[in-house]
Amino acid sequence: xxxxxxxxxxxxxxxxxxxxxxxxxxxxxxxxxxxxxxxxxxxxxxxxxxxxxxxxxxxxxxxxxxxxxxxxxxxxxxxxxxxxxxxxxxxxxxxxxxxxxxxxxxxxxxxxxxxxxxxxxxxxxxxxxxxxxxxxxxxxxxxxxxxxxxxxxxxxxxxxxxxxxxxxxxxxxxxxxxxxxxxxxxxxxxxxxxxxxxxxxxxxxxxxxxxxxxxxxxxxxxxxxxxxxxxxxxxxxxxxxxxxxxxxxxxxxxxxxxxxxxxxxxx
Amino acid sequence: xxxxxxxxxxxxxxxxxxxxxxxxxxxxxxxxxxxxxxxxxxxxxxxxxxxxxxxxxxxxxxxxxxxxxxxxxxxxxxxxxxxxxxxxxxxxxxxxxxxxxxxxxxxxxxxxxxxxxxxxxxxxxxxxxxxxxxxxxxxxxxxxxxxxxxxxxxxxxxxxxxxxxxxxxxxxxxxxxxxxxxxxxxxxxxxxxxxxxxxxxxxxxxxxxxxxxxxxxxxxxxxxxxxxxxxxxxxxxxxxxxxxxxxxxxxxxxxxxxxxxxxxxxxxxxxxxxxxxxxxxxxxxxxxxxxxxxxxxxxxxxxxxxxxxxxxxxx
Numbered sequence: 001x002x003x004x005x006x007x008x009x010x011x012x013x014x015x016x017x018x019x020x021x022x023x024x025x026x027x028x029x030x031x032x033x034x035x036x037x038x039x040x041x042x043x044x045x046x047x048x049x050x051x052x053x054x055x056x057x058x059x060x061x062x063x064x065x066x067x068x069x070x071x072x073x074x075x076x077x078x079x080x081x082x083x084x085x086x087x088x089x090x091x092x093x094x095x096x097x098x099x100x101x102x103x104x105x106x107x108x109x110x111x112x113x114x115x116x117x118x119x120x121x122x123x124x125x126x127x128x129x130x131x132x133x134x135x136x137x138x139x140x141x142x143x144x145x146x147x148x149x150x151x152x153x154x155x156x157x158x159x160x161x162x163x164x165x166x167x168x169x170x171x172x173x174x175x176x177x178x179x180x181x182x183x184x185x186x187x188x189x190x191x192x193x194x195x196x197x198x199x200x201x202x203x204x205x206x207x208x209x210x211x212x213x214x215x216x217x218x219x220x221x222x223x224x225x226x227x228x229x230x231x232x233x234x235x236x237x238x239x240x241x242x243x244x245x246x247x248x249x250x251x252x253x254x255x256x257x258x259x260x261x262x263x264x265x266x267x
Numbered sequence: 268x269x270x271x272x273x274x275x276x277x278x279x280x281x282x283x284x285x286x287x288x289x290x291x292x293x294x295x296x297x298x299x300x301x302x303x304x305x306x307x308x309x310x311x312x313x314x315x316x317x318x319x320x321x322x323x324x325x326x327x328x329x330x331x332x333x334x335x336x337x338x339x340x341x342x343x344x345x346x347x348x349x350x351x352x353x354x355x356x357x358x359x360x361x362x363x364x365x366x367x368x369x370x371x372x373x374x375x376x377x378x379x380x381x382x383x384x385x386x387x388x389x390x391x392x393x394x395x396x397x398x399x400x401x402x403x404x405x406x407x408x409x410x411x412x413x414x415x416x417x418x419x420x421x422x423x424x425x426x427x428x429x430x431x432x433x434x435x436x437x438x439x440x441x442x443x444x445x446x447x448x449x450x451x452x453x454x455x456x457x458x459x460x461x462x463x464x465x466x467x468x469x470x471x472x473x474x475x476x477x478x479x480x481x482x483x484x485x486x487x488x489x490x491x492x493x494x495x496x497x498x499x500x501x502x503x504x505x506x507x508x509x510x511x512x513x514x515x516x517x518x519x520x521x522x523x524x525x526x527x528x529x530x531x532x533x534x535x536x537x538x539x540x541x542x543x544x545x546x547x548x549x550x551x552x553x554x555x556x557x558x559x560x561x562x563x564x565x566x567x568x569x570x571x572x573x574x575x576x577x578x579x580x581x582x
Contacts, residue, residue: 001479005373012370013387016451019402020390026405034405075301083298090291098295105302107569109508111537112562113309115316115544115555119323120309139302170290199395201511202537206545217397221515231401238398245393253386 020242027236034231045232052233053240057211061219062240065198068130068215072137072197073190079139080189081182084147085174089160102148105141111202118207132207133215137197143189150185151178184255191252195245216241317555327552334556345557347531348539349564351438355535356506358442359449364498366446367453368491372483374454375461385458388451396448400515403444407431431516434532441533444512453498460494461487496576500569507565510537536561 026034029043086092087099110117121132155178163173179186201217208218220237249256317334319327338345374384391399406413407430415427430436464487472486513533526542527534536557544554 009370009373009377009384012366012450013384016388016391016447019399019406019447020394022402022406023394023398034411079298079301082294082296086291086294090294092288092291095291098299101299105306107504107566108306108310109504109562109565110306111508111540112558113306113311113313114540114558115551116309116312117305119551120305120312135301135305138305139298141302144298174294195393199393201396201515202541206541217395221397231405234401235398238395238401241395242393242398246390249389249393250386253382253389 023235023242024239026232027239029232031230031232046236049230049233049236052230053237056233058219058237058240060212061214061216064130064213065216065241066244068133069194069197071134073193075134076137076140076143076193077186077190080143080147081179081186082174083144084151085155085178087148088151089155089157089178099148102141102144105139106145108141110136114203114206121207128208128210128213130208130213130215133197133200133204136203137193140193143193146189147182147185150182154185155181187252187255191248191256194248198241198245313555313558316552317559319552320550321552322549323551324549330552334553335560338553338556338560344527344531344534345536345539345560348527348534348536351532352507352509352535355438355442355445355509356503358439359445360499360502360506362442363446363449363453363502364495367450367498368457368488368495370450371454371457371461372487375458385451385455388454390451391448392452394448396511396515399444399448400512403440404431404516407440432529434530437516437528437533441509441513441516444516445506445509448512449502456494456498457491460491464490492576496573499572499576503568503572504565507561507568508537509535510541514538514541536564 025040025042027049028046030045030048033043033045083098083102087095087102117136118127118132121127121135126132159177159181160173163177168176199217200215201221204215204218208214214222216237220234220241318329318331320330320334321327370388374381377384405411407415409415409427409429409431412427412430414430415424418424419427428436430440468486468490469482472482477485513528513535517528517533526547527538540554540557540561542548543550543557548554
């Protein structure tokens with residue numbers, strides 16, 4: 001039985017990693033060779049493909065995507081942490097209503113307001129820039145809910161009280177005492193927001209149509225349609241796109257699990 | 268006032284002073300304000316738009332519920348997009364759930380290599396959908412695709428099958444893409460839940476003579492009920508908004524403007540919505556009505572699934 005389980009796990013893991021592996025391998029071949037046979041081993045066209053990608057303004061697009069994801073992470077974690085702290089650790093009038101508000105916001109899919117959002121952005125004069133893709137993360141209902149749960153479980157009330165007795169200001173308590181404790185939750189939330197904003201396809205697709213502001217997903221799906229369709233170069237670009245998130249996950253996989261266990265799951 | 272001098276225990280001062288009472292509101296403010304500005308306002312604005320006939324440029328014409336009536340009674344493509352989405356959800360949700368749970372259970376009970384298996388299986392989840400779209404259209408290509416080459420070589424098929432051009436296989440491939448992407452995520456969430464089950468429950472059951480399968484059905488699964496509800500409800504909400512996979516499988520790469528896949532069998536609700544508002548048309552009022560219909564569907568389906576699952580077994 002033990003061996004059967006091992007074999008099944010091995011097969012599923014192989015299937016999981018196979019397309020991922022293909023992406024990397026295909027990026028190292030000459031484009032026209034991709035359609036001749038099955039490339040299972042890395043080819044020798046790596047450097048050439050890399051050159052093609054870098055020539056195509058890849059660097060600026062990469063920076064665009066980094067700007068979008070990092071700003072989104074900062075905005076989403078700030079608003080989520082503060083409202084999480086407020087609901088989880090204070091008693092005040094209207095707290096129940098605020099909690100219900102957060103739960104309701106979680107049920108409203110962003111797409112419902114998409115058209116209104118785009119028109120709003122246009123009338124603010126920032127329609128065709130990176131702003132729409134960032135601001136959509138400013139209030140992140142899942143993050144708020146996650147942080148409420150996480151703070152409730154992992155921030156001891158005594159610590160906040162003793163901070164108050166010691167004369168620490170409320171903001172000081174939040175920044176110096178609370179934030180260090182919720183680091184695992186913070187990094188889980190930050191990783192997820194980074195991942196989702198990095199891979200976001202729909203919103204940049206319908207808002208950005210200036211090449212100057214392309215993000216990676218839009219850039220790559222438009223790459224080389226006009227000239228020769230260079231799939232190999234695209235795979236190369238995709239591999240490079242996946243690397244930052246991969247590093248984030250590998251570095252944080254332990255805290256990530258810890259964060260998930262303590263936060264979202266108990267809800 | 269006077270209170271400040273009288274008492275300085277934290278609870279008392281919180282009651283009397285103006286400052287401390289403001290803090291919870293101040294902390295809640297950034298979320299509430301940004302939500303109102305960038306989510307609530309657009310959502311309400313879209314609702315108003317859904318009552319108008321508007322192409323974004325000319326004058327708006329108020330049409331009341333006409334958009335909705337036309338959508339639900341005359342637009343066959345919209346109904347088809349709902350059916351398509353539901354069919355694909357029926358394909359991928361049960362499989363992801365069952366396979367994810369099994370995978371989590373097996374991996375969780377491994378003595379070594381837990382971390383390794385987890386990491387490998389989360390890779391698809393972090394891969395950008397653009398890559399997934401291309402990899403799958405490459406794998407299932409009629410002429411050069413790996414799948415056809417293998418099947419022909421192994422004599423299962425005489426000649427290549429048109430995977431991407433047949434109604435059911437196109438849906439199945441999209442479902443497969445979703446399963447492939449989400450399996451690792453489901454597994455990790457299930458495993459996170461398993462770590463919260465106290466080990467002594469297992470020890471006690473083992474003393475009573477319970478074995479592997481009974482342990483799973485009698486202890487692990489019931490204790491994971493809340494997580495299963497969470498996953499099913501979020502999968503339904505996410506599933507109804509399916510867009511990236513079908514869109515990128517058809518057209519995201521080739522630059523073709525083919526909408527909906529073969530005979531519109533891969534057209535999902537969101538794809539229909541995006542197409543009506545930004546790609547083929549600019550019927551902003553009409554597509555706002557699509558968005559709101561989707562919203563209603565999401566609320567109905569998530570309530571039904573929540574009731575059905577939470578009711579079962581009575582806790």
